Amino acid sequence: MIGQLTIGERQSALLMLLVLAAIGIAMAVAGRNDPLGAHGALVAVAALAGIFAVISGYYLPEPSGERFEHYYDEPTKAGIILAMGWAVFGLFVGDWVAWLFVYPDLTFDAGWSSFGRIRPVHTTAVIFGFGGNALIATSLYVLQRTSRARLPDQLSPWFVLLGYNLFCLLAVTGYMMGITQSKEYAEPEWYADIWLVIVWVVYFLIYLRTLARRREPHIYVANWYYMAFILVVAILHIVNNLAIPVSLGHAKSYSAFSGVQDAMTQWWYGHNAVAFFLTAGFLGMMYYYLPKRANRPLFSYRLSIISFWGITFLYMWAGSHHLHYTALPHWVQTLGMTFSVMLLVPSWASATNALLTLNGAWDKVRDDATLRFMMVAAVFYGLSTFEGSFMAIRSVNSLSHYTDWTIGHVHAGALGWVAMITFGAIYASVPWLWKREGMYSARLVEVHFWLAVAGTIIYVFAMWNSGIIQGLMWRTYNESGTLAYSFVDSLVAMRPYYIARAIGGLLFLIGAVFGCYNIWMTIRTAPRTAGEAVADSPDSVLAGTPALQPAE
């Protein structure tokens, strides 16, 4: 990896790592009586490891000018491996917390392993660790192909990828030590948040600098989505995390907002983390990998314009549907509900666009589990956006809110849509990236596919059942006009569904482990010698991109 950097980049890397090490040491000293100190030590150790790596490779020969003939895919390869690592870790922790609902004493009488601390470990590991690494890896891949331009330099993509993983590591270890802001899906504390802003700005600059050098007149649809993902996540992250730290030696901070304003800000963030992290980014992935794998042009360019701007505009209004019947003013709740229902139009436009792109390639969907992953993802995207709009209706929400139905809905989206499209994209790109004929075992992809589908369906059905039963039990009155069930009655009724959910999650986890093995074995097989150009074939397949010679 160091061998791919120019001497100037190696020097910049050393300088940045030295600054990072100094910051880590300063944090460790200032926070010596606080959990912040441990994080300072972690940052310093990470920076020192980086310094050691750069120095040990410092005198390697510089990369030749020939590198400009190729795309720069090493960060993408590393990102895919990191994503799969986070997937297995995050799914494992997820299944562990699922079993805590059945066996609540699996916590070893320790703070770090109790439900409230490892539940955010699960959400962060799967959303930011798995999803985020997959987005960074695929976005860099797609950006270069659709722009027919190499990344602007070798250092900044590594800074983004490794810096982002440092953020994820700070987040996950922090929760176990009790460092959290409690803001859902934005739990990391102020210093980790500031670090993410720096990483994110560099990420965005990579995008702009590559686009500025593109040899395609048009910016392809996938890049609109990836750009919306980067930009809007930055806006959401900065506003939602405004806070005052107790001191520079404390990990703890107090949110700038309180009560009702904080609730609205958090769900404006929370719902749009779903929209721009878990939807826009992965739609970008879908708009590239699905047509490529199916070898069919995108069904409709106009439909993609309508759905892109619909999603970008409407989603930002929808957050308040998380606060129906609360102390949030009624007019905001009504706006949130209205826009959530309207959101169905661009959401289904995207899903339709994806599925109709497969017209003429359905035989491939039947034979190729990788493409089937993407097809099923589009179907689950359509289903869960419908469910989301439905649950945002105030009267439906009165039943579903606070229950497991919400958890089922989230996992229909997260397992069915986000993870499936990612596995599809990863299975498609691993042979392209490592220049192999195909995956090591197509059969194992098939096994993974069915484990993932079965796990998702078991999970979602279990949570639909438990959620609706919960909601109904809480509001059931007996003949004398009093509440029929105590809270604990509803809890007891959930037990079979909690067991089923944990089994569904286990199947999904096993599938991901098979995926890791398959990817590892693919990388270990001999590279293909002939037909090298196939992997970087021109993207003439994608609509709006004229058939030109590829860059390499």
Place this chain on the structure above:
Amino acid sequence: MFGLHYRLERKAVGLVLAIIAVASIGGIVEIAPLFTIHQTVEDAPDMRVYTPLELAGRNIYVREGCYACHSQMIRTLRDEVERYGPYSLAVESKYDHPMLWGSKRTGPDLARVGGKYSDDWHVAHLNNPRAVMPESIMPAYAWLSRTALRTDDLGLQLKAMRSVGVPYTDEMVTNAASDAYGQAAPDSPQAEGVTKRYGAATNVRAFDGAPGTLTEMDALVSYLQILGRLTNAAHMPVAAAGR
């Protein structure tokens, strides 16, 4: 329209600006007025701030992720009001940085749990939930009783809360550590300052049953016992509360 877009998608900066503009509108329209429209948060002159011990307890509640299973927001629905008490008002969380309304009820809502159970019940329940509620699936928090509460930085904590708008006085900031001790040690000289600064109705008790030592259990129970009791606004007729 599509012709316009055909030109827009050739300009990276134009696309960036368009995305920012289009994505900003919803948040501006829905969030900004919440800070300016006065009716958003009711007036409650009797509303008091958290004592240092209660704030420390709240921070433990946050640290342990209690909000992942317990909401603190009773909705305006009949069954919720009958199960948990009067629906929550915005003013009741106006000193909550951040708010802990929650989004999931694996366990019951806690917005009005203050005063509903005894301190002993809470301590026994937190030590082993299944000892008092055999069907419970809540984790045990037995180590809270074994862990001393950190009080040396409570003044800084109050100061940080003040900088985000909570009206702590200089006196409260200076005496934060001693007030935390006093609130859990009713017969100590420090106890008097607590009621002087935070009102006569403040709970001053040995929450974990041991008056001499200040543990995280003291802090968490003191917080649970004040939930829903910082103001009486929710128990007043609607017209009075809204004024």
